[in-house]
Amino acid sequence: MIVNLTPHAVRVVLDKGRTQTFDPSGTVARVTTASRTVADLGGIPCDTTVYFGIDGLPPVKPGVAYIASAMVAQRAWSDGRYDVVHPGDLLRDDAGNVIGCRNFTVSPKCPWRDDSSEVSHV
Numbered sequence: 001m002i003v004n005l006t007p008h009a010v011r012v013v014l015d016k017g018r019t020q021t022f023d024p025s026g027t028v029a030r031v032t033t034a035s036r037t038v039a040d041l042g043g044i045p046c047d048t049t050v051y052f053g054i055d056g057l058p059p060v061k062p063g064v065a066y067i068a069s070a071m072v073a074q075r076a077w078s079d080g081r082y083d084v085v086h087p088g089d090l091l092r093d094d095a096g097n098v099i100g101c102r103n104f105t106v107s108p109k110c111p112w113r114d115d116s117s118e119v120s121h122v
Contacts, residue, residue, distance in 0.1 A: 004067045005029040005056060010087055011100035019100070022067055029056040029068045029084075031075050051075060057084070067104070077107040085110075 004010050004022040006029075011021045032052040039046040054075055057066065066084045068076070076084035088105035090098050 001064045002067060003027075003058070003064060005058075005072070006067060006069060010067050012087075012104070013091055013100045013102055027056050027058070029054055029066070029072045031071050053079075057081070065104075070105070073105070073107075077109070082107045082110050 002022055003025050005025060005027055007024055009021050009023050011019055013019050032055055033049050034052070035047045035049040037045045038048045054072055057068070057072070057076060060081065060083055064083065068084050068086055070086040073084045073086040076082075085104040085106050087098075087101035089102035091100045091102065093099050
């Protein structure tokens with residue numbers, strides 16, 4: 001089962017033009033932050049932001065993957081939550097608006113990852 005924790009439908013465009021759309025679940029996962037002004041650069045305030053946990057991320061459930069933003073997914077991965085994915089290889093219309101994606105991006109430690117292909121740093 002795949003649960004969409006974003007505020008909009010996520011449309012995946014598969015081979016031969018097939019699509020699969022995941023409607024919003026009604027729960028939105030967001031990274032919690034706190035910011036404060038720490039400097040002034042030529043009259044422009046400069047803030048720093050600290051990233052904390054995640055609001056709206058349900059607990060791990062066997063057989064469930066959660067779609068979230070890239071920021072939420074990466075924060076979840078750093079917390080050991082490999083059940084969170086984000087849209088990858090985005091598709092855009094002529095105006096640059098996202099209209100879908102070709103795949104999901106998963107953590108390198110994703111438990112259902114096909115280990116026949118290794119991820120490496122270039």
